[in-house]
Each structure stands twice: as structure tokens, then as C-alpha cells.
Amino acid sequence: MTSKRHFVIDTDPGTDDARAILIALSCPDVEVKALTTVVGNTSALQAARNGLRILQVAGRLDIPVYVGCTKALLGGVLDSITIYNGTDGLGDVPDPNAPNDSAIQPEHAVTALLRLSKEFNGNLSLVAIGPLTNLAMAIRLDPDFGTRLKECFIMGGNYRGVGNITASSEFNFYHDPEAAYVVLNQLNCPITIVPWETCLAHSLPWDIYYKIRSVGTPKAEFLKSVEACFLRNNLPSGRKDFMLADEFVMAIAIDRNVVKNSSTVYATVEVKGHQTCGQMVVDWNGIMGKRSNVTIVTSIDDALFRKMLLSSVDCKDETLL
Amino acid sequence: MTSKRHFVIDTDPGTDDARAILIALSCPDVEVKALTTVVGNTSALQAARNGLRILQVAGRLDIPVYVGCTKALLGGVLDSITIYNGTDGLGDVPDPNAPNDSAIQPEHAVTALLRLSKEFNGNLSLVAIGPLTNLAMAIRLDPDFGTRLKECFIMGGNYRGVGNITASSEFNFYHDPEAAYVVLNQLNCPITIVPWETCLAHSLPWDIYYKIRSVGTPKAEFLKSVEACFLRNNLPSGRKDFMLADEFVMAIAIDRNVVKNSSTVYATVEVKGHQTCGQMVVDWNGIMGKRSNVTIVTSIDDALFRKMLLSSVDCKDETLL
Amino acid sequence: MTSKRHFVIDTDPGTDDARAILIALSCPDVEVKALTTVVGNTSALQAARNGLRILQVAGRLDIPVYVGCTKALLGGVLDSITIYNGTDGLGDVPDPNAPNDSAIQPEHAVTALLRLSKEFNGNLSLVAIGPLTNLAMAIRLDPDFGTRLKECFIMGGNYRGVGNITASSEFNFYHDPEAAYVVLNQLNCPITIVPWETCLAHSLPWDIYYKIRSVGTPKAEFLKSVEACFLRNNLPSGRKDFMLADEFVMAIAIDRNVVKNSSTVYATVEVKGHQTCGQMVVDWNGIMGKRSNVTIVTSIDDALFRKMLLSSVDCKDETLL
Amino acid sequence: MTSKRHFVIDTDPGTDDARAILIALSCPDVEVKALTTVVGNTSALQAARNGLRILQVAGRLDIPVYVGCTKALLGGVLDSITIYNGTDGLGDVPDPNAPNDSAIQPEHAVTALLRLSKEFNGNLSLVAIGPLTNLAMAIRLDPDFGTRLKECFIMGGNYRGVGNITASSEFNFYHDPEAAYVVLNQLNCPITIVPWETCLAHSLPWDIYYKIRSVGTPKAEFLKSVEACFLRNNLPSGRKDFMLADEFVMAIAIDRNVVKNSSTVYATVEVKGHQTCGQMVVDWNGIMGKRSNVTIVTSIDDALFRKMLLSSVDCKDETLL
Numbered sequence A, B, C, D: 001m002t003s004k005r006h007f008v009i010d011t012d013p014g015t016d017d018a019r020a021i022l023i024a025l026s027c028p029d030v031e032v033k034a035l036t037t038v039v040g041n042t043s044a045l046q047a048a049r050n051g052l053r054i055l056q057v058a059g060r061l062d063i064p065v066y067v068g069c070t071k072a073l074l075g076g077v078l079d080s081i082t083i084y085n086g087t088d089g090l091g092d093v094p095d096p097n098a099p100n101d102s103a104i105q106p107e108h109a110v111t112a113l114l115r116l117s118k119e120f121n122g123n124l125s126l127v128a129i130g131p132l133t134n135l136a137m138a139i140r141l142d143p144d145f146g147t148r149l150k151e152c153f154i155m156g157g158n159y160r161g162v163g164n165i166t167a168s169s170e171f172n173f174y175h176d177p178e179a180a181y182v183v184l185n186q187l188n189c190p191i192t193i194v195p196w197e198t199c200l201a202h203s204l205p206w207d208i209y210y211k212i213r214s215v216g217t218p219k220a221e222f223l224k225s226v227e228a229c230f231l232r233n234n235l236p237s238g239r240k241d242f243m244l245a246d247e248f249v250m251a252i253a254i255d256r257n258v259v260k261n262s263s264t265v266y267a268t269v270e271v272k273g274h275q276t277c278g279q280m281v282v283d284w285n286g287i288m289g290k291r292s293n294v295t296i297v298t299s300i301d302d303a304l305f306r307k308m309l310l311s312s313v314d315c316k317d318e319t320l321l
């Protein structure tokens, strides 16, 4: 019998985090050991509350949720952003039946990450779908943190200088460029990155989006409800597709076959630039003479990915895709 | 009768500059009014000597050559590079019959640029195929310089963060990032850029290269001679193609049909970054709220371009391509 | 009965740290609750070993020593420096009777700092005489850390741009500029800084130094032994005085009367500059519009300070001064 | 017979420039060969108009005035500032009898500087009392520019990190940090700098100021008139003295005895810092291993200076001081 894979999800939900977490929870081979939260789409505390609501929809309140860093490593230039997912990060549709704060673990997310890395030494996959502050803190507290991880999956950064929060920077990396710098350079475990350009290239056609949301399951209804704000905010700009992000890296963490193309290279993060602060810097030709430290996913298998997306809302009717 | 177009070529030859200049000289519709030189592949003075040799091969020593800036705007972090085209920038195969220095104009290149912009007010196309120091100096001396140009074509920068001299920066921009910043932001005339990634994507297959070099004309023999150093330096690394750069932008300056794809956007240059100094920064989605200032050529018509390359060495046998 | 004051000393001994710690231990009103160590003059682990040796000389092995961060917040550009105090930070004169590593506490220094701040809520004085990495980590793990401190004393930075490790930067701040930035801006407790220029202005005349070292007490003998390396390294350069640093801020932490002049201002730390990375930036005239966050000590009472220095080696003969 | 000394004054008048120019014009040993203007206190063109008015008051319209750079080397982050000397830089009290623009030379200031450096090769003293853009441009156009100067005097920068326009930067250097960087590092002639802290330390007591302005000469009346705006703007803030700046360096250029203390050191300018951009960086202890390039004046002879100030308004009654 194959034992399950152990995941920890470091997250700042965010509706894309919500979808990513539901993908993980729908995968029978994966056991999510914890959610650890970080400031990003919303505050670290609100992120934990959001995490609990997502777990509740999936009937998995047994999974512990830990609150992590409330600010970026240097304090941060950004407040949490509200233009996508509202003030609370989940579309500002509070649930009166949401778990209360006593359901949040008292342990700090960074301490929890360190402890779990020891408990599941060599068998823990870390999926990081928010700013990388908690991970950088864990590294700095314990330089061996990464060596105890099996692997790390990150949604963040960019590989062609295309930004979403500044012209050159992707939100997760820009929110804490120094943390991203520390993680890429000092985590010392296999790192797989889904950068922003890959998300842009694999956005979901609206017709598929609407079909997936019409299946009537509680998870689909929950997502439809929390995504309404995002749709209101983003439809007027006439995007031809529904943008996804964290979902891709979760799907890849579960099944490497979702990766269609990738490059294993040395990459780091600009922390000093005026225009480019937070941009990922990729040394495609080995000019820096550094060992490869990341695998950058440049394209994904849409069909396989979309099946996982469908499955994550408890629907198996693949004719919808 | 259509009057000829007037070109000034700002250059640091460089074997790719040599090929680009020969392309311009082979075009019956174009009148090259001057070469202005700048430190880059070699010193500004040596660049002028190289310019004279190139003109001599084409029997065009009537075209004046002006020496420009001997250092980058801030003094520069790079000396001229010798790893591609040797110490003298033209493969270190000096010609005993080369014109002597008295053939170089006494006027400074920057002054010459300003004067020519007035003489051919509105009818001068500037093709910049070296670091942009002279152009930035002309702008600073006379803010109206660019408004008197018809257009400016630049080989330099990158649009996906792919570098050749650092991991993130292309040589011409990295050699003088501040000048590139000034030119992109303050030239105030239509600017067309051929960035490094486009050069990478349209390199010349070796078989075509060798055919073009076997045609036996004096120009082909000259280029073969000065390119030998580059081939020695670069073949061992096993490149599957012959890399071109300045030639593309010259071909485009002559015939816009060489452009297959392009984007008109706002772009600037990072001058402060630690990893990214000299990188071009492209605001694909208008996040900075600036007006478009450049047209970035992202792909070219290989067939049309290669015909021009062949023609530039006085060969019309298109079956070679 | 007045209760004792509680100190925690965050340190990277260092011979000046050794003298500073002995000053604290010689003060009857002060109870040193812990040493926490950080990479700087030597590794964090070796710093803990050095701390134990210093405590042993003072017969105070009851004071717990915690190992802290092994690298600066971003990983650091400096290795620990050996030009002053040798490889081990204490002059490379190992003591065969030194305590062994089992005497070091298993708890991490950052966790210990957080715990102690709770145990002695409002009654803990933190004296930081190394790079500020541990403090920045404590702040990021718990934003309320500083509000539970009574006060913080820091040796580090500069107020007139005079550096010792670079032209513009003092060692402790340069070793971890980002941590210094976080501490000054986000600690949220009264901060007193002794900057490098103040140390320079109050160095110890050699004759007094030699008199204090000739008193024959075990502490004086210990210091003489560990300082020999520093003297060898620094005498040839002909300094007219013996340089002190950490001692000043410890004396001030014990007795505010040691401060002769000070300014309470807003100060921050440059983390991006090319020449000035790690420099303290003082807004003397309130141009930034920020609230004062530090008191910078600009001159000290030499006589009072030197009495404490003498007393710290168990000598009361003030005629030596 | 001793021949006169030849001065060129590069300036952005500014009431302190006005006083400085009048000091130069009142010195019988000095022949002012030209004013060259630069954007700073006002536009380069308005600065030339102001220069003409100042020359007119002194009956010296024979001295040519050249307009220089209209923007800083990179384009600049500052517009000209109006909070001190109003919109026109001379207190917004236009003179209907001011010379008209035809009195301005057609030659560009940078070209004029280069030409004059050749005409008076080795015998030209350059006094720079505005942003250093013109000087940097002259250096970049002709690397030998400075070697033909006898010496250069600069009001600008700071030596203890005290700023007036930002917390860390003095106005002239901050207005064009890159130009200041180029001039300090690449002018290659003896450079004497009066930094901001020295100006602060030698400001003029109000009683002396008012006495000097009450002497009734045309020059005093002119200055009183143009200074009124400055007084209105600055008196409410309760400064206890009248601030001077450009006057000091002019006095020193005329008579070295005005210097009481100075240090000859290597100094450069931070061009990348976030907080410190434009700050002068002084390597007091030779850590950078560079040759000394500037003499920084740290204190001046008030009595001697004030005599020159009095004399500059055609008054010899030294009992006023």
C-alpha cells in the first residue's frame, strides 16, 4: 500500500487559494497536514479565517490552521490588496456559520512549519501560494528547514518580466521581494515555480468557467459565491478568460504530468531595483555561474488540469470541459 | 522622383555593425549621411577607424565619420569587450591599407548629430547600433534634438529579461543604462527597437551563413576575414546558428516589411537594480499609466531579411538562401 | 527594596562584547537574564561558546546562553570578520577549561527573546551589541515584541556617515542592514543608539588602557589574554587610542548619566544604496515628517564611563584613571 | 604686474548666487569671463535672465551669459524649486529695465565651458554654484576638460549626511546626483567643496545681515529687493540666522584664507540609494583605496568672509560687522 503524500499549504486566501486548496483536498493521495497563513490578499489572521471556511466547505476542519507573519520581511510597501477579492480576500460575503477564531491553532505558522518539517522529515511537500514571508522566516530560524522538505512548489514571480502588480513584478514576489530572494537562494530543496506568464497563458475560457460553476455541488456554490466580487471587479475590463494562478501549482504538486514544459535554471529576485523590485531574474545561459535552483513551469496540460479543477468541486462529468 | 532617405548610423563596429552598415550602403534608396561612433565593442576612436575600413570596402569614403563619447554617461562599469570581436572590434585583422586617422572628421559626433538633425530637419532617420551615449548627450544638449528626427531605430535592450552580458541585460543597454533610460524616455520621436530576444530567435543557420560568405565578392571576403575571430570565439560553445544583432534593425530601418510582429508600448530601463541594471522594463498592461514610447519588434521576416543580407555583399543569387 | 533591573544581552562576542558583558555583570543593580548570540564577529555558535567563557570568568554560568541567527536576514554579504578579534572572535586563545557545548541552551535565541519579553513584560532592557538579526526576527514573529520591552540599547550605525567596515557603514548595521532597518522602524520601544562616531570620539588613551589591564584580577587577565590579538592587529596602524564600542552602550544602559549629549530624532537605515548600504540615515530637520524613534548618543561622560570599565575587572582603585 | 585670475561661474541664480556673483565682481584681482547657467533654483533660461540682471546692477553687462542644460543628466526628479526664491529664482520682483533676451549669448553653456577651458588653458578657475549638469556634460564631451582647468570650486553636497532637500541630500547634488558623481570622480582637476554643513555652521546673524542691507548702495538695494521673498518664506520658521551658501565658496575661490579647516579626501556621490540618493560619501579612512579627489572645507574665517560680503555691496565700513 502506498502511503499518502503529505502537504502543507502556505496561503493567503484569496479565491485562487480557495480553489487550489479544494483541489488538494479532493485528491485521495494527498493528506493536507496544515494550512499556514501569511499576509497578502488579506491579513494573516483573516487568511486563517478564510482557510477555516474553505476547510469547512470540504468537511475538513480537522486540518489545523496556523497564523503566520503579519507583515513582509522588511515590513512591506503594500497593504493587502482589495481590488481583486475584496477586503476579506474572499469576496466580502461573510458566512454566519463560519468557524470562530478558537478554531485557529495557537502555534505560530513559522514554528509549525519547522515542527512539521521534522515530523515528516523528507516526506513533506510544501505548496506556497502566498507571499513567501513564512518560508523565509523558517529558513532564517533554522537553516536546515529546507533540507527536511521533500520539495517546494511556489506560485509566484515571473520569467519574462511581465508583472501584474507593477509593470515588472508579480504580486506574491512583490509583496515580499526579500523573502522570495531568501527562499529561492537558501531553501535548499527542489523548487518548482509557476510564474505569472504561465498563468496568463493558461487562463480559463469563460464558457468552461461557467459550466464548472453550474454543477450545483456545495463546493461549486461556495466558490461561485466568493468569486462574485472578483467577477464584478474584473469583467468590465473585458478579459476574455477567467484568470487562475495558485490552482496551477497545486495541480502540479499533485501530478507532475500537469507540467507540459519547464526549465531548470538558476533564478533569483531583484530586491534593489527602482522599476524591477520583486521581479524574478532568470539566468538562462548560466552567466552568473550558479547552480540551478528552480524548475520554472512554462506551459501546462490544460486538459489534465481542468479535469482536476472539475473534480475539486465534486463533479466528474468531464463532458463539461 | 522620390528623394532618397537620409540615415545617420551611430555605431561601435563590431562585426555586426559592419554587416549592418554594408546593408545600408547596399540600399539604393538610402543615403548614409554620417557614421557617428561610440565606445562599446571597442573605443570610440577605434570604432571610427573601423567605420572607415567598412566604408572603404564599400567604396564610400565620401561618408564622414565622427568620433563620439569615449565613456558611458556616468563613466561606465564596462571596458569595451573583446570576447566577441577581439581587441579592435573587427577581429584583430588590421588592414595595412586602412584609411589613416586624418580621414576622421574633427567635429564631435554629438555636435554632428545635432547639426545634421537641423540640416535634415524631419527627414533624418537615426539608426543606433551601439550604446546610446551619443544620443543621450545630444538630447541633454538640445531637448529638441529628437523632434527634428523622422525616427530612430535601436538595436538594444530586451523584452523578456534575457541578457547576454549579464543574466538580465543586453550589451548595448548595459554598457550605458542611463543613456538608454534617457533615450527611451526623452528622445520624443518614433522609436523602433530590436531587442536581444528577437535576435536570438532569428539567428542565421550555419549553412546559410557559409553560403553567403562563399560568394567571393570583396565585401564577403572582408566580412569573412573580420568574422574569423568571432567564429573561433563562439564555435566551441556549440551554437547551432550564427548570431546577428545590428543587422536586423538596419534592415527594418530600410524596409518595415522586415517586421513580422511588433508591439507599441511604454518601455523604460532599470538604472538602479542590483541584478537588473540595464534591463529594459516593458509595461505591457499600462500599469505605469505612461504613453507608448517604443515599438518593440518581436519577430521578423527571415526570408526578406536574408535577401537583404545577401544583397549587402553584392550577391543577387537568391538560390543560396 | 528596589528590585533589580533585568537585562538581556544580544551579542556576538567579540572582545568589546566581552568587556561590555563584564560591565553588566559587575553592576549590582542589574540582573542579566540571558545572553542571546548572533553571527557577526564570529559564528552564532562560536559566539555562544565565547559567551560561556566570559560568564565563566565572572562565575556566572547560571546565566543561560541561547544561539541565534546564523546568517543575516537576507543571508548576508559578509562572512564573520577575523581582522579584529581573530577567527573565534576572542583572539584565538582557546581555553581548555571552557564550558562545553552542552552548557548552551537548546532554545533558539529568537524564541528565548520572545519568551523573556513576556516573562518580564515591561521590565526587560534589551542591550544589542551585535548585528540586529535576532531582534528583527523577533519583531517579525511577534509584532508586539517591542511593546513588551522597557527599552532597547544598540551599539551600531553612524550619525555622520563615518564607517568602519565600508566608507559609509558601521559593522553591526552593515552586517545586516535590513535587520537594522526593521528594528529602527518597527521595534516600537524607546531605543538608544551609540553610533560609531561617538565610539571614535571617546576611545581610551593607551596609558589608561594599560593601567586597567595591569590590575591582576582574573577578569583583567582574561581580557588581556583575549585582547592580545586585537592589539597585534591594530597597533601597527598606529592608532593613538584603544578603540571601544559595545562597552559604551552597556554603560549607558546601566547609568543614563554616562550620556553627556544626545539627540532624539527619526533615523532609518539605507538598504538599497550602492555606496551607502547599511548607513544610518538621520532626519535632523524632520524633512521626512516621521516621529522620532531613536535617541542618538553623541558624547559621553568619560570619567564616569571609565570608572565602570575599571570596576568591571574588579578594581576600585580610581587613581588609576 | 600680476595678471588677473580668470573665473567662470556656473550658476542657477538664486539669491545666494546673486550675492556670490557680486562678491566675485567686487574683487579687483578676478576677471569673470562668463556666467554659464543651469536649471536649479529656476530654469536655465530664467537663470540667464537673472544673471544679466545681476551683471547689470554691477555695471558689467560686458560679461557674456550662456544658457546651459535645461534638465539634469537623467532628466531629473525635481522641478526647479520655488519655496526659497520664488518662481523666477530672484524673489519674483521683475525689473522692467532688465536686459532683454537678446543679451544672452547664442552659444550653449557646455560648449562655452569647453571653449573657455582651451582659451585660458591652465588659467581658468571654475566656480560651480548650481547643480553640476553642465560640468558633467563638458567632461563627457571632452574628457580633457578638467585637465585644462586650474581648479574647480563647488558649493554642494554634505560631509555628515545632513540634507536640506531630503533628509540626507543637499539641493545642488540632489538635483543632479549623477552629474555630481561624474564631476567628483572624473573632472581631474583640484576640487574644493563647501558642503551644506559648513554653510549651516557659518550662517549670518540677523543683526549683521540687516546692517549690511542698510548701507544704501544700489547693490545692497537690489539684494534687499530680491531677498524679500526669501525672508518672508523663511522668517516664520524662526531661523536665528540668515542662511548663506554659494557666497562661501566664491569667497574661498577668491581668497584661500577664508578656509579655516579643510580635509583632502576621496569623496563620491550615492546615485542608487533609496534614502541617500545624492548624498556625498566621504571615505575618511581610505577604506575604498582611492586617491583623494576633493578638499572639503569644514570651517571658514567668518571675519574675513564677512568683510568680502560687505565689500561686495560697495561698502567699506567694517565697523558694521
Ligand SMILES: [Ca+2]
Binding pocket: A011, A012, A013, A014, A016, A017, A040, A041, A129, A130, A246
Ligand atoms: Ca495566494
Ligand SMILES: [Ca+2]
Binding pocket: B011, B012, B013, B014, B016, B017, B040, B041, B129, B130, B246
Ligand atoms: Ca553594435
Ligand SMILES: [Ca+2]
Binding pocket: C011, C012, C013, C014, C016, C017, C040, C041, C129, C130, C246
Ligand atoms: Ca559586538
Ligand SMILES: [Ca+2]
Binding pocket: D011, D012, D013, D014, D016, D017, D040, D041, D129, D130, D246
Ligand atoms: Ca546656486
